[in-house]
Amino acid sequence: MVAQDNEMKLMDPEQLSVALIEAQYALKESKGKPNAKSVLILVSGIELAGKGEAVKQLREWVDPRYLRVKADAPQTFNHKQTFWQPYARFIPAEGQVMVMFGNWYSDLLTTAMHVSKPIDETMFDEYIESMRAYEQDLKNNNVDVIKVWFDLSWKSLQKRLDHMDPGEVHWHKLHGLDWRSKKQYDSLQKLRQRFTDDWEIIDCEKEIERDQQFAQHILRTLKHCPDHLKKAKGQWKQAKIPESLLSPSEDVLPKNQYKDELKQLSKKVAEALRFDTRNVVIAFEGMDAAGKGGSIKRIVKKLDPREYEIYTIAAPEPYELRRPYLWRFWNKIQPEEKISIFDRTWYGRVLVERIEGFANAVEWQRAYEEINRFEKDLYDSQTLVIKFWLAISKDEQEARFKAREETPHKRFKITEEDWRNRGRWDDYLKAVADMLQRTDTDYAPWHVISTNDKNTARVQVLEAILKQLKAE
């Protein structure tokens, strides 16, 4: 909870401006350093309280080149969209400051106030809880989030409406709320009090105090240096490596049977995906040469390329590394995309990044919960997540590597890195075991396909997709 500074002292505007600019430059300089962070400022409040004026004043005090303002009119929730999807693109990179006018809270309020079938208190509070969890994940990933509510009493609001310039009426109306209705005002206040206890509340009776309180709060946030945790607290409890990872089945599916089953299944899968009202995300992980590409090929066999998108995940770009590691996935999964297929996924955080040390212990140990929340948010917004681990034996991998090296159009698939990864086979098994134990949830269960026979794996993948689609 943010301490409410009831006795805020006015600073000399010149000094305040210099302090803000210095803090901005320090933030900018932190880029890539251990204490790097970015600042996300969520702004909401009562109409005519003066949010816009305060942000404009802030822009004049700071160096405006390093302050971005994103301002959208609030929108009601779309049931196929998580609350963060419209905004994820604008999460600031290390060193940046972003003010967001339209944000998940204004959307929530708009939804609660406007839709014909409003969301009830339980749902409202569940949203709040998810939003706070999301913000905590942002903070853990070096995005400092602060929230500011611009408040105005009923009486003052009415007075301001009386004196409003006719030229401004147009914009004012855009919001769709009737600010002359005491009932609407009261219910909005009641709703926002369900979430503003960790917000900076600004009483907007007086302009100068309003702008100063806002700017001083930003200044404190800019100056606050996060201590990024480096060391994990307790001992890590390694999961037992399940049998499915250690000894994949050696049974071979006869070729004719495979052909028949594949034909039927790929048709069924295409139809089931096509007619399902939800969006579907299919995620593939597995050792190199485990058959991810081959499985994907069979999923899309009877689909038209316009019906799906395939994402092949490689190492992140520099601009992606300056944001939370899930950021690039937040932005890839789009509400308008019916079927998204991932060849490698966000689980890289707890696999390759853990093993190669790209993520420190605190980071990868925290990631399981972050990933679970991410998948839960997708699930809650009508997006089914179907996850596969393709398990093969170490011998089978070697055989496939060698076969690839001998096949002209496949030898490109084998690089030195693949052989190097193979050297860490046991580390991967441990990481996979932890991953399966900690992220196998009701809403996004793992399918472990454990077989050294490619064709069996493909058939099992298709069957698992059908099963999960039908299960719900």
Added chain:
Amino acid sequence: MVAQDNEMKLMDPEQLSVALIEAQYALKESKGKPNAKSVLILVSGIELAGKGEAVKQLREWVDPRYLRVKADAPQTFNHKQTFWQPYARFIPAEGQVMVMFGNWYSDLLTTAMHVSKPIDETMFDEYIESMRAYEQDLKNNNVDVIKVWFDLSWKSLQKRLDHMDPGEVHWHKLHGLDWRSKKQYDSLQKLRQRFTDDWEIIDCEKEIERDQQFAQHILRTLKHCPDHLKKAKGQWKQAKIPESLLSPSEDVLPKNQYKDELKQLSKKVAEALRFDTRNVVIAFEGMDAAGKGGSIKRIVKKLDPREYEIYTIAAPEPYELRRPYLWRFWNKIQPEEKISIFDRTWYGRVLVERIEGFANAVEWQRAYEEINRFEKDLYDSQTLVIKFWLAISKDEQEARFKAREETPHKRFKITEEDWRNRGRWDDYLKAVADMLQRTDTDYAPWHVISTNDKNTARVQVLEAILKQLKAE
């Protein structure tokens, strides 16, 4: 015009695959090198011809990790959107290959076939011309564009419809055309013949030939090494430096008069911008300390931050440098943004990039036309572009630099780079003169504000905005 290879020879699929993969890797390796390029493949054609199948086969022959497929259902034109806006984000970066199913041509066909008030032949042909000019700009900026039309005779189409799997009907219907109507088929064919003379036309009677012709065409394109022009052809004709740049007015606006005028004008500008049905882009260029920031502040004075977005343009990021230099501006200007204000702009190409040598002579000399086309496309899609050059004298700049250095909250604005730029004052004057001469168009005229008095400049900027808004 692409030569039609009537006697295409089938290649051994294994060899074709290896050749494609090798070409992909060569393309990938070209990144950052003199012959770097990316490849954009636009795909359209008759329903059921097998575009999807051919792309799927291509995906199996190449290394799918380095081929992206973007497939959207065609959409009718939105009159506030340029034809490239929905796709600009997906223009591939150096080293990448992108297949686009939904593209500006499919949108054009859909618009021509579907809307109640269809576009006439003249408009249709004008669109084609703009599209080709846009593609030429892409090519000049290292994006190789190829276009492939998958064709199918009326008879074969009907046969395929007869034998279509009922499960596929759903997708087929999404297209909205009645493929059983000979009239619709014929008018589509007639329309597409207006633009497909520089396309690769694939007759899709036979599957194997279809897939091979497509893949072989891609292979030729991948292998084609562009010769990026380095040297300009003729002598550059330097424009005469206009008086307005050399001797800005010294008249000073009395403070009281300024206050009165500013108050009235900022209100009028806010209202005019707000009630105009078009989107507005306001672009500021000027020497350092010319007053760009101050002018912007006065434009937004009576606006709410939710009504506009301000973009401060700095040096491009590495991922932006791997795309055409206008790319980052294509993506910043959004149809849903009413007012976009730029503090520095795309004119950087013919100013700082020309002067510092970041763009070679061919590149910056070509840029004037590219920029004109860009602004024309915006104009044609209901977006008014208002451009300012703020001219001050060299002495006035020095005075402002010194004043900034003495004002605590302004001294951050002055860096060594500013003094260095000042050293190239005359080079800048020449570049500005060329820019004004070559990009002062009917649809996007320049406003040269030539005064050493800050307040006069601000008033003139506001007046110019009002005038251009009312002129049309």
